[in-house]
Amino acid sequence: xxxxxxxxxxxxxxxxxxxxxxxxxxxxxxxxxxxxxxxxxxxxxxxxxxxxxxxxxxxxxxxxxxxxxxxxxxx
Numbered sequence: 001x002x003x004x005x006x007x008x009x010x011x012x013x014x015x016x017x018x019x020x021x022x023x024x025x026x027x028x029x030x031x032x033x034x035x036x037x038x039x040x041x042x043x044x045x046x047x048x049x050x051x052x053x054x055x056x057x058x059x060x061x062x063x064x065x066x067x068x069x070x071x072x073x074x075x
Contacts, residue, residue, distance in 0.1 A: 019064065021057045025049045032056035034064040043067050 018037040023030055030049045034057070035042040043063040047056050 019061060021060065023053050023056055030056055032060040034060035036064060036068060039068065039071075041067055041071065 020035045020037060021032065022035075023032045026049075028049050029046055030051060031044055031046050032053075033042055033044040041064065043060055043066075045056060045059045045063055047059070
């Protein structure tokens with residue numbers, strides 16, 4: 001179980017810009033939020049607190065990429 005203190009981490013998506021990632025653990029649950037710095041679009045996922053930050057962060061990043069693609073008409 002990853003019990004590191006909450007903090008914002010940056011992930012770089014290939015050729016798209018900067019993505020900010022925040023993981024907050026509240027009891028038995030963890031919420032990961034990814035925010036695209038260029039557009040301000042954000043995506044959140046919730047999972048068990050026992051999940052790794054990498055797993056939650058990757059899920060939030062994939063959801064963010066989906067939302068950006070959806071906003072751009074599937075391009």
